[in-house]
Amino acid sequence: MTGFVDVHDMARWVRSRGIGPVLRGLMDAIEADFQRWQGFERTPRIASHTPFGVIELMPTSDGETYGFKYVNGHPSNPARGFQTVTAFGVLADVHNGYPTFLAEMTLLTALRTAATSAMVAGHLARPDSTTMAMIGTGSQAEFQAMAFRERLGIRSLRVWDTDPDAIAKFARNLLPRGFELHVAASGADAAEGADIITTCTADKAQARVLESVDVAPGTHVNAIGGDCPGKTELDPEILIRGRVFVEHEPQTRIEGELQQMPEDFVPVEFWRVLAGDTSGRSAADEVTVFDSVGFAIEDFSALRYLRDDVTGTDFAQRIDLVAEPDDPKDLFGFIGAYSPVV
Amino acid sequence: MTGFVDVHDMARWVRSRGIGPVLRGLMDAIEADFQRWQGFERTPRIASHTPFGVIELMPTSDGETYGFKYVNGHPSNPARGFQTVTAFGVLADVHNGYPTFLAEMTLLTALRTAATSAMVAGHLARPDSTTMAMIGTGSQAEFQAMAFRERLGIRSLRVWDTDPDAIAKFARNLLPRGFELHVAASGADAAEGADIITTCTADKAQARVLESVDVAPGTHVNAIGGDCPGKTELDPEILIRGRVFVEHEPQTRIEGELQQMPEDFVPVEFWRVLAGDTSGRSAADEVTVFDSVGFAIEDFSALRYLRDDVTGTDFAQRIDLVAEPDDPKDLFGFIGAYSPVV
Numbered sequence: 182m183t184g185f186v187d188v189h190d191m192a193r194w195v196r197s198r199g200i201g202p203v204l205r206g207l208m209d210a211i212e213a214d215f216q217r218w219q220g221f222e223r224t225p226r227i228a229s230h231t232p233f234g235v236i237e238l239m240p241t242s243d244g245e246t247y248g249f250k251y252v253n254g255h256p257s258n259p260a261r262g263f264q265t266v267t268a269f270g271v272l273a274d275v276h277n278g279y280p281t282f283l284a285e286m287t288l289l290t291a292l293r294t295a296a297t298s299a300m301v302a303g304h305l306a307r308p309d310s311t312t313m314a315m316i317g318t319g320s321q322a323e324f325q326a327m328a329f330r331e332r333l334g335i336r337s338l339r340v341w342d343t344d345p346d347a348i349a350k351f352a353r354n355l356l357p358r359g360f361e362l363h364v365a366a367s368g369a370d371a372a373e374g375a376d377i378i379t380t381c382t383a384d385k386a387q388a389r390v391l392e393s394v395d396v397a398p399g400t401h402v403n404a405i406g407g408d409c410p411g412k413t414e415l416d417p418e419i420l421i422r423g424r425v426f427v428e429h430e431p432q433t434r435i436e437g438e439l440q441q442m443p444e445d446f447v448p449v450e451f452w453r454v455l456a457g458d459t460s461g462r463s464a465a466d467e468v469t470v471f472d473s474v475g476f477a478i479e480d481f482s483a484l485r486y487l488r489d490d491v492t493g494t495d496f497a498q499r500i501d502l503v504a505e506p507d508d509p510k511d512l513f514g515f516i517g518a519y520s521p522v523v
Numbered sequence: 524m525t526g527f528v529d530v531h532d533m534a535r536w537v538r539s540r541g542i543g544p545v546l547r548g549l550m551d552a553i554e555a556d557f558q559r560w561q562g563f564e565r566t567p568r569i570a571s572h573t574p575f576g577v578i579e580l581m582p583t584s585d586g587e588t589y590g591f592k593y594v595n596g597h598p599s600n601p602a603r604g605f606q607t608v609t610a611f612g613v614l615a616d617v618h619n620g621y622p623t624f625l626a627e628m629t630l631l632t633a634l635r636t637a638a639t640s641a642m643v644a645g646h647l648a649r650p651d652s653t654t655m656a657m658i659g660t661g662s663q664a665e666f667q668a669m670a671f672r673e674r675l676g677i678r679s680l681r682v683w684d685t686d687p688d689a690i691a692k693f694a695r696n697l698l699p700r701g702f703e704l705h706v707a708a709s710g711a712d713a714a715e716g717a718d719i720i721t722t723c724t725a726d727k728a729q730a731r732v733l734e735s736v737d738v739a740p741g742t743h744v745n746a747i748g749g750d751c752p753g754k755t756e757l758d759p760e761i762l763i764r765g766r767v768f769v770e771h772e773p774q775t776r777i778e779g780e781l782q783q784m785p786e787d788f789v790p791v792e793f794w795r796v797l798a799g800d801t802s803g804r805s806a807a808d809e810v811t812v813f814d815s816v817g818f819a820i821e822d823f824s825a826l827r828y829l830r831d832d833v834t835g836t837d838f839a840q841r842i843d844l845v846a847e848p849d850d851p852k853d854l855f856g857f858i859g860a861y862s863p864v865v
Contacts, residue, residue, distance in 0.1 A: 187843040192858045200858070227569050229584050233618050236589050238580050242571050247578050249593070251613065253620020259851040263619045267845050271593065276575050277605045278595025287846040291854050323855035347852050354855050500842075501529040503609045504629040509601040510689050512633050513665035513696050516534045516542070 182499040186284040186491055194487075194496040195288065204328045207296035208303075210486040214478050215300075218452035220244065221478050225432040228409070233257070235409055241477035247273040248481040250286055254409055256383050265320060265383055266290065270484045279503055282488045286480065293483035294475060295324035298403050299332035302377060304454055304461045305426060305469040306401035310376035311337055316368045316390045316414075317382035317406055318342040318351035325379050325403075326355055333377075337361045341371040342382075369395045379403040380414045387411065387441075393418035398466040407438045408474040415470075417441040423468035426451045426461075428476040436474040448472065524841035528626040528833055536829075536838040537630065546670045549638035550645075552828040556820050557642075560794035562586070563820050567774040570751070575599070577751055583819035589615040590823040592628055596751055598725045607662060607725055608632065612826045621845055624830045628822065635825035636817060637666035640745050641674035644719060646796055646803045647768060647811040648743035652718035653679055658710045658732050658756075659724035659748055660684040660693035667721050667745075668697055675719075681705045683713040684724075711737045721745040722756045729753065729783075735760035740808035749780045750816040757812075759783040765810035768793045768803075770818040778816040790814065 186194070195203050214221070226239040234255030241248055252268035259265055268286035273279060302310075313335045315322055319342070329335040338360055342348050352362055365371035372378050372395040382390050383406065393416045396402060402423065407413040415438045425448040427433040434440070439448060451471070454461045462469050491497040506515035528536070537545050556563070568581040576597030583590060594610035601607055610628035615621060644652075655677045657664055661684070671677040680702055684690050694704055707713035714720050714737040724732050725748065735758045738744060744765065749755040757780045767790040769775040776782070781790060793813070796803045804811050833839040848857035 185842075188846045189843050192846075195858050222571055224569065227566065227580065227582060229564055229582060229589055229617075231584075231586065231617050234620055236582075236584070236615060236617070236620050238569065238582055238591060240569060240571060240578075240580055242573075242578070244573065247571055249580060251591070251615075251622060253615070255618075255620045258619055261619070262851060263621065264846065264848070264851050264854070267621055269622065269844055273578060273593075273595070275571075275573050275578070276597075277600055277603070278576055278578050278597045279605065279609055280593060280611065285844055285846065288854065288858060319852050320854040344852075350850060350853050350856065354853070354859075500527075501531050502611055502627055504530045504534075504606065504627065506606070508692065509604060509606045510661050510686075511692050511696070512606070512630065512662040514692065516537050516630060517696075 183280055183502040184282040184488060184492060185498045185500045186487060186496060187498065188285045188288065190496045190498070191285050191288045194491060200327055201331050203292060204296050204331050206486055207293055207483055208300040208332060210482040211293065211297050211479050212300050212455065214482040215452045216455050218478065223429050225429070225435060226477065239477035239480060241481050242275060245275055246485065247275050248484050250477065250480040252286070252290065270480055272484050272488060282484065283500065283502070284484060284487055289483050289487060290480070291321055291324045293479050294321060294405065295328035297479050298325055298379070298405060298471065298473060299328035301426065301451055301471045302329065302401055302403055303332045305471060306333060306377050307399055307462065307465060310335065310401070312339065312375050313377040313379060314339045314371040314375035316341050316371055316378065316380045318347045319381065319383055321381050321405070322351050323354045325381065326360060329377065335377065339363045339365050339371040339375055341365040341368050372396065375400065377401045377403060380406050382406040382414055387413050389416050390414045391419065392416045393422060396468060398468065400468055402468065402470040403473070404438055404470060405473045407472070409436050410440065413438050413441055419468065420470060423470040424449065425470045425472055426454070427472050428474065432476065433472055433474050438472040525622055525844040526624040526830060526834060527840045527842045528829060528838060529840065530627045530630065532838045532840070533627050533630045536833060542669055543673050545634060546638050546673050548828055549635055549825055550642040550674060552824040553635065553639050553821050554642050554797065556824040557794045558797050560820065565771050567771070567777060568819065581819035581822060583823050584617060587617055588827065589617050590826050592819065592822040594628070594632065612822055614826050614830060624826065625842065625844070626826060626829055631825050631829060632822070633663055633666045635821050636663060636747065637670035639821050640667055640721065640747060640813065640815060641670035643768065643793055643813045644671065644743055644745055645674045647813060648675060648719050649741055649804065649807060652677065652743070654681065654717050655719040655721060656681045656713040656717035658683050658713055658720065658722045660689045661723065661725055663723050663747070664693050665696045667723065668702060671719065677719065679703045681707050681713040681717055683707040683710050714738065717742065719743045719745060722748050724748040724756055729755050731758050732756045733761065734758045735764060738810060740810065742810055744810065744812040745815070746780055746812060747815045751778050752782065755780050755783055761810065762812060765812040766791065767812045767814055768796070769814050770816065774818065775814055775816050780814040
């Protein structure tokens with residue numbers, strides 16, 4: 182039988198464990214896997230693009246466990262009452278190829294994306310950071326805020342979105358949790374005085390939601406909304422001024438802010454910072470940029486963390502996904518012999 | 524909610540509908556999709572190879588529906604009590620990216636593989652074929668026999684396998700179904716007098732389970748066991764003598780018998796026969812070869828056929844795989860608001 186965590190159980194699990202502890206657990210799991218980055222299979226995701234959006238498969242393996250995520254990205258979905266991003270993921274045993282664990286990942290992706298951003302910022306942002314600007318307050322925004330508070334103690338937020346309802350939703354969710362909120366009048370206004378700037382907008386276009394002139398020296402830019410071909414958020418000048426860190430360069434070149442840069446523009450793969458191959462931030466006035474598009478290893482880490490935490494608890498069901506005839510060569514007899522339990 | 528057919532329900536469905544009608548339905552669905560082959564996204568599957576075996580993702584889309592299959596291939600599995608191949612598949616709506624249907628595909632893959640072979644043989648084998656040789660009587664063998672009987676009326680089988688238990692299993696399953704069975708002493712013996720030869724062995728090696736000298740003029744060779752890099756079954760002379768038909772040439776070149784042939788050896792993609800671009804069999808003494816590795820479109824056809832047949836019946840369950848908050852931008856609030864039903 183295959184373990185299964187559905188949406189209802191995922192929400193129960195997060196509420197029961199607490200979103201803070203879950204985010205911390207995910208940060209530790211993701212950081213540990215970034216530390217052994219070179220031990221993973223790393224392939225750019227396999228994308229199916231249409232005018233509506235994109236559907237992607239993101240596989241990876243560490244040689245013992247295989248994992249993949251199914252995820253879509255449909256920018257016009259919210260206007261039609263659907264999620265922009267939905268996802269589910271699977272783990273399998275490499276030794277026999279059997280899928281062992283299936284989980285919803287719409288919620289889990291929101292959590293792992295925020296955990297990755299905050300873990301990376303923990304190494305790149307100035308340690309005395311207190312204020313974060315957030316340009317874009319959609320589905321991902323509260324998760325980012327919670328994760329940055331867990332990792333860097335950020336409590337002061339300067340937020341902006343073109344959709345006032347999205348800002349109202351953000352405030353409704355986070356004010357009760359003790360955040361100090363400044364609703365800005367524009368992206369530039371949000372960025373003013375921020376130590377960290379998170380850009381997370383949904384428009385599938387080459388946009389400029391943040392101009393270089395609005396990025397003060399010493400800022401860490403957490404750019405997560407530019408995550409598919411044709412979709413960027415930053416004034417390219419920011420990338421030239423700053424040191425740019427990415428997950429997996431070949432994928433970021435296709436999907437991230439790197440799309441705007443020439444071939445010979447060389448970013449730093451972030452795992453190298455953890456490996457001690459290169460420094461993170463090198464000066465208090467340096468601009469650092471995390472050009473994040475999300476990578477399969479982060480989903481792998483999140484799925485394993487979830488699986489290890491829920492196995493044997495009532496947060497996981499068991500489903501009958503793999504046929505297991507007594508004689509493995511007798512699949513045909515299995516159909517006939519299978520007794521309906523009804 | 525997402526439709527879900529588990530192993531138990533899949534077996535019940537096949538028994539309830541009857542394996543013959545299910546195979547006929549699958550042949551029609553697969554043939555219809557081969558007829559609109561050029562309308563599908565066609566990418567070689569994404570494989571993760573290890574010394575144990577391979578895990579693959581096989582996506583495709585017709586622009587309205589997206590589908591993919593997860594499938595493993597582990598030749599040493601049966602010796603350890605596991606299936607060589609297990610699989611599951613998913614359909615999704617392209618317009619919003621939501622997964623709509625999940626099904627076990629270990630059984631369904633066995634059915635679709637046989638349906639594809641027989642559908643293709645219906646166009647390539649001599650219409651007066653009565654006898655089929657089967658080299659390899661593992662999990663797939665009975666499905667092949669049943670499908671060839673449905674499509675071509677084949678009732679006489681000449682079978683060979685290096686594992687006597689596999690032959691005994693095959694005989695146990697098919698003798699009650701009215702087949703005439705000759706257990707051969709070797710592959711060559713099996714091939715003698717056969718109109719069609721199906722090779723379906725599991726060894727992950729460059730093997731030669733069928734020599735050209737044993738293939739009589741006019742034979743149709745249904746070569747389905749050579750289906751991953753490093754794994755072939757045929758004496759390459761057979762490919763030179765015969766006309767070779769494939770599913771998707773770029774994938775077959777990596778995984779099929781084509782691995783043995785030089786770059787300039789040109790096979791025929793089978794959809795062209797259905798499109799009237801090229802002839803199938805051109806003479807009664809021609810050798811035709813279907814170098815089949817399995818392709819994502821066949822899984823897509825099978826999943827859609829299954830979905831259409833089970834939707835609204837008790838063969839399909841519904842699972843809670845996609846988070847659907849009332850406000851699609853309020854995923855964070857959704858976690859808190861989600862009322863445990865318990």
